[in-house]
Amino acid sequence: MPPTRSTTSPRSARRSWPLVLAGGALALSAAPLAAALPAAAAPGDVSVAAGETLYLTPQGRVVTVPLVLAIEGGGALESPVRVRWATGEGSATPGVDHVRAGGSVTFPAGTASGARRLVSVQVLSTPGAETAETIPLTLRTDTAGVGTTGATIVVDAHGMPYLDPDRPVAERVADLLGRMSLEEKVGQMVQAERAGVDADRRQITDLRLGSLLSGGGSTPAENTPRAWADMIDGYQTHALATPLQIPLVYGIDAVHGNSNVYGATIFPHNVGLGAARDPGLVREAAAVTAAETRPLGIPWTFAPCLCVTRDDRWGRAYETFGEHPALVIANETSIAGLQGDTPADLAGPDRVLATAKHFAGDGSTAYDEDAAPGAYPIDQGDTITSRERFERIDLAPYVPAVRRWGVGTVMPSYSSVDWTEDGVGNPVNMHGNGELVQGWLKDEQGFGGFVISDYNGIDHIGGEFAENVRTAVNAGLDMFMQPQNYAEFRETLLAEVAAGRVGTGRIDDAVRRILTKKFELGLFERPFADRALLAQVGSDAHRAVAREAAAASQVLLKNRGGALPLDTGQKVYVAGRSADDLGNQMGGWTITWQGQSGRHTEGTTVLQGIREVAGAGAVTFSADASAPTAGHDVGVVVVGETPYAEGFGDVGGPLWAYDPSDEGRPREEKSLSLKEGDVAVVDRVCAAVPTCVVLVVSGRTQVLPAGTLAGADALVASWLPGSEGAGVADVLYGRTPFTGQLPLSWPRTDAQQPLNVGDEG
Numbered sequence: 001m002p003p004t005r006s007t008t009s010p011r012s013a014r015r016s017w018p019l020v021l022a023g024g025a026l027a028l029s030a031a032p033l034a035a036a037l038p039a040a041a042a043p044g045d046v047s048v049a050a051g052e053t054l055y056l057t058p059q060g061r062v063v064t065v066p067l068v069l070a071i072e073g074g075g076a077l078e079s080p081v082r083v084r085w086a087t088g089e090g091s092a093t094p095g096v097d098h099v100r101a102g103g104s105v106t107f108p109a110g111t112a113s114g115a116r117r118l119v120s121v122q123v124l125s126t127p128g129a130e131t132a133e134t135i136p137l138t139l140r141t142d143t144a145g146v147g148t149t150g151a152t153i154v155v156d157a158h159g160m161p162y163l164d165p166d167r168p169v170a171e172r173v174a175d176l177l178g179r180m181s182l183e184e185k186v187g188q189m190v191q192a193e194r195a196g197v198d199a200d201r202r203q204i205t206d207l208r209l210g211s212l213l214s215g216g217g218s219t220p221a222e223n224t225p226r227a228w229a230d231m232i233d234g235y236q237t238h239a240l241a242t243p244l245q246i247p248l249v250y251g252i253d254a255v256h257g258n259s260n261v262y263g264a265t266i267f268p269h270n271v272g273l274g275a276a277r278d279p280g281l282v283r284e285a286a287a288v289t290a291a292e293t294r295p296l297g298i299p300w301t302f303a304p305c306l307c308v309t310r311d312d313r314w315g316r317a318y319e320t321f322g323e324h325p326a327l328v329i330a331n332e333t334s335i336a337g338l339q340g341d342t343p344a345d346l347a348g349p350d351r352v353l354a355t356a357k358h359f360a361g362d363g364s365t366a367y368d369e370d371a372a373p374g375a376y377p378i379d380q381g382d383t384i385t386s387r388e389r390f391e392r393i394d395l396a397p398y399v400p401a402v403r404r405w406g407v408g409t410v411m412p413s414y415s416s417v418d419w420t421e422d423g424v425g426n427p428v429n430m431h432g433n434g435e436l437v438q439g440w441l442k443d444e445q446g447f448g449g450f451v452i453s454d455y456n457g458i459d460h461i462g463g464e465f466a467e468n469v470r471t472a473v474n475a476g477l478d479m480f481m482q483p484q485n486y487a488e489f490r491e492t493l494l495a496e497v498a499a500g501r502v503g504t505g506r507i508d509d510a511v512r513r514i515l516t517k518k519f520e521l522g523l524f525e526r527p528f529a530d531r532a533l534l535a536q537v538g539s540d541a542h543r544a545v546a547r548e549a550a551a552a553s554q555v556l557l558k559n560r561g562g563a564l565p566l567d568t569g570q571k572v573y574v575a576g577r578s579a580d581d582l583g584n585q586m587g588g589w590t591i592t593w594q595g596q597s598g599r600h601t602e603g604t605t606v607l608q609g610i611r612e613v614a615g616a617g618a619v620t621f622s623a624d625a626s627a628p629t630a631g632h633d634v635g636v637v638v639v640g641e642t643p644y645a646e647g648f649g650d651v652g653g654p655l656w657a658y659d660p661s662d663e664g665r666p667r668e669e670k671s672l673s674l675k676e677g678d679v680a681v682v683d684r685v686c687a688a689v690p691t692c693v694v695l696v697v698s699g700r701t702q703v704l705p706a707g708t709l710a711g712a713d714a715l716v717a718s719w720l721p722g723s724e725g726a727g728v729a730d731v732l733y734g735r736t737p738f739t740g741q742l743p744l745s746w747p748r749t750d751a752q753q754p755l756n757v758g759d760e761g
Contacts, residue, residue: 025558043073043196048083048107048139048152051116053201054237058156064118065137067105071113081107081143084543085119085150088136088248089229091243092155097134098123102464107620121153123287129159131179157245162189168239169343169519170210173512179244182504185511186493188246189473191452193483194218194235204248207490213302215261215455216593216645217659223262223591225296226536229669234298236527247527249353249518251452252443254301255319256535256722257285257546258293263602265292265462265723267540270305270331272553272719274321274743279333281549283583286337286544288545290535291350297529299521302354302452304334306397307363309700311754312672312744314378315649316701318587318699318720318761320363322743323756325396332397335405340543343406347522349530354456357439358413359430365415367754374654376647380414380460385418395480399445408449408517410441412459412477426533431472432461438476450478450513458482470496478510538602543724546735550727555717563634563713565734568614570633572651573623575677575685577698579638580607585697587720588645594656595643596669603723606638606695614728625684635689636732639678640697649699651750652692672750673703675704695728697721715741 008416020534044202051066067083086102086235094100098121105117111452121135133155139148161167162176177185194212195201204212212235220227232250251487252258267273267285276282277316286304293301299357306328321331338354339346340401346353359395361383371377383394383474401407417436430436431453441447458468469492482489496502536542556564566572578584582603588595604612611619620627629635644667648656655666668675674682674696686708693714696702709715718741721728730736745755 002068003470010443021087030358033571036080043076045072045147046070046077046081046145047076047149048141049083049149049177050137050139053151054241055153056156056240057152057153058235058502059123059125059158061357063121063123063153065153066116067119067139069107069111069113069115074113075110076113077111077274077668079143080109080147081141082092083139083141083148084184085137085139087121088138090134090136090152092135093134093247097125097126097155098153102643108451114752116143121133123153123155131216132157132241132245132526134241137262137581155717157243163730165343165525167574169516173515176244176246177512178510180511182325182497182507183494184242186490186497187506188511188514188607189479189507190486190490191479191481192486194231196484196486197235201235201238203487204235205241207487207714208242208246208635209248209486210246210602211249211251213483215482215588216260216481216567217591219260222298223380225261225263225534226531228261228296229534233528236297240527244579246515247276247518247523249300249514249523251300251302251588252293252298252299253303254289254293254298254352255303255305255589257289258296258298260585261292261537262591263538264613265546266590266601266603267546267549268316268553269505269587269699269720269722269745270321271318272426272721273549275555275717275719275740276549276552277741278552279330281552282331283333283337283676284545285549286334287350288542290338290352291533292542294350295530295533295537298352300355300409301522302355303338304332304354304356305358306332306356306401307358308393308397308754309363309744310393311365311367311378312700312747313367313651313753314363314364314365315376315547315653315670316379316646317744319589323395323745327743328397329400330586332401332405335407339406339408343520346408346520347526349643349669351700353408353517353521355409355410355411355452356398356407358415359410360398360413360418360436361390361430362415364390364394371652375677377652378650379647382416382418384424385420385632387421390417393710398441402445402447404442408520408594410447410449410451411454412451414457415456416460416466421681429460429462431457431477432468432480434475442476448513449517449651450510451476451519452479453477453481455481455483464563466492466496469493470501473506478513486507491625499559546722547724547727547730550721550724551736552726553719553721553740554718554731554738554743556714556738557717558709558712558715562714563693564732564738566614566634566693567731568618568733570618571631572610572615572619573632573635573683573685573689574610574621574637574638575623575628575635576695577623577681578606579623579636580605580724582723584640584642585718585721585725586643586723587641588643588649591645594645594648594657594659595658596661597642598661600661601723604681604725606721606725609724609726609729610636612726613733626680629685629688632689634691636687636693636695637682637685638695638697640695640702641670641672641684641699644670644699672701672747674705674752676707679705679708683711693732701744702749717746
């Protein structure tokens with residue numbers, strides 16, 4: 001989840017832009033890592049460094065380390081450089097764990113930048129059980145002005161029961177838990193944003209961090225699958241430089257495909273999948289998402305959203321499967337698509353841990369007509385409800401998620417619940433709601449996974465930081481998404497335990513749950529990315545599933561005189577700002593948090609799909625309908641919303657203007673009514689072309705003026721179809737029949753909100 005601006009209001013934007021890197025880390029290692037952060041280099045500066053800062057090795061191996069000459073700006077040495085190397089004093093014992101070694105290497109004058117010299121260290125085998133041990137490799141030179149950076153060799157832990165994959169998971173967890181210090185346990189409960197540790201990855205080792213995440217738009221500099229795998233493997237290596245070598249579990253919002261990653265297959269958002277009424281297809285889409293996520297070294301997604309949308313003004317409406325809990329429950333097949341059917345499946349190379357979110361009630365929050373400027377009028381608000389209604393609407397999806405599908409993690413909502421039975425005005429935020437998290441979810445429903453907070457979620461409890469920490473932990477939260485202040489959280493929780501305000505039993509319960517999932521994911525045996533599977537990201541086979549899902553999500557709302565399906569012999573006039581805009585048809589949570597208009601990843605627009613099916617010669621395109629319309633048989637006008645995500649997508653909410661492509665310009669105001677410019681294009685085409693088809697690309701319902709609606713011969717709710725616009729063309733031309741049904745009640749006017757099935761009138 002990405003950063004945005006920061007405010008102090010729990011009802012307003014909660015992120016800070018740009019990301020602020022955390023401060024110094026507390027060193028806990030048995031021996032400090034040898035590598036130091038290099039100073040900024042000037043042209044011509046010379047340095048010699050080990051090829052990597054860390055080398056992991058089993059016992060009994062020879063570790064070969066390249067020493068690499070670097071000349072800033074390239075070129076060759078003007079004079080020779082001699083470097084002395086030696087094994088130093090770490091936690092490994094010379095003569096027992098390794099053979100003490102050293103020597104020197106020389107790079108003669110004329111040696112080109114990038115030249116390498118190899119040195120080797122013999123690691124010995126020792127009997128019995130040992131934690132991981134370190135062997136520093138130091139580099140020194142007498143040549144003036146030449147910098148050196150050494151490395152640390154980490155000899156893998158061995159011989160302990162928790163490392164034995166043949167033992168039951170519960171036994172492995174118990175053995176590992178019994179070996180951990182309180183500091184190590186608390187570290188497992190902390191999740192940091194990758195941007196906070198990227199510049200100094202030693203923090204992962206020193207703080208014993210249990211998890212990292214990428215927020216929306218938090219990507220490697222080169223946004224490719226291989227770059228993702230390289231980046232995450234680098235983080236994982238630092239986690240495995242700790243004595244117990246507990247691997248990280250990396251999380252990401254792969255909410256409609258692995259949508260942070262350039263070139264990934266992007267599916268319709270959940271509102272479109274809800275329209276498809278095909279739980280089997282939803283499961284298949286989730287399985288493709290998992291298969292495009294795990295190979296990058298990411299074994300965990302913050303999906304699916306099991307919210308029930310009760311007010312279309314909510315900016316997260318498109319993340320839900322619909323407005324009725326039965327529709328949400330029917331599509332919980334997505335959990336099986338992500339995780340598999342059994343805990344044993346979770347360790348597969350194409351499976352990821354799922355997250356049921358946001359527990360609970362975030363789709364039922366009351367719209368605040370008097371929200372302060374800059375505040376979110378509905379997102380993160382209060383669900384004012386009776387206990388009976390809350391259980392029937394908002395809690396209902398979590399029962400099968402836990403009991404039938406075995407979802408691995410649950411994320412609380414930013415919202416609060418305010419019971420009407422005891423009078424309105426005393427809401428309890430879900431991040432501190434022990435009655436529902438520990439009581440209902442864990443104790444009553446038997447949820448055995450772990451609860452992960454949302455991004456800085458404990459801030460919404462409303463107290464001082466230390467109070468929020470202990471309240472959330474004691475309420476049953478197990479891992480804490482603290483993107484920037486992860487070190488502060490860790491120290492605060494340790495202090496709360498020391499003061500007796502958080503019990504060690506609660507800490508052990510949280511860590512036991514986290515470790516169980518790490519073992520079930522197979523991370524102790526396979527912590528790194530499976531590079532052999534990277535090629536399937538964005539593959540033709542996966543895009544075929546997304547094309548099918550896009551077609552199935554289309555809902556035919558009007559079809560006067562058999563306007564649809566189109567005939568490939570017709571001359572088609574395509575117009576509208578979303579006809580050839582890949583970003584608009586994919587929506588938010590795509591490459592960046594709030595999404596972007598334009599082409600910022602790979603895919604096929606609706607226009608490209610029409611040209612593919614109808615033949616390019618039969619199609620004229622004019623986004624604003626300014627090109628001549630004469631001679632065309634049918635007009636297809638594609639209009640609707642531009643991208644947004646939570647908070648900034650609320651109708652009447654603040655305007656987002658922080659994506660680089662926006663160049664500081666605020667985005668358009670969000671509304672349930674079609675924009676005037678869209679209406680003008682529709683009216684222009686429908687008045688000039690014999691048959692007029694209107695496609696509404698949006699994350700929620702959109703109100704059309706009566707005259708515009710009357711002028712359209714066919715009207716299609718296209719939702720946010722994802723990267724495969726050809727799927728939309730498939731139904732327009734009858735290659736695939738229209739089968740979609742509305743997941744949200746479509747209003748005649750925006751004043752009807754909230755509007756849901758079963759409401760009076």
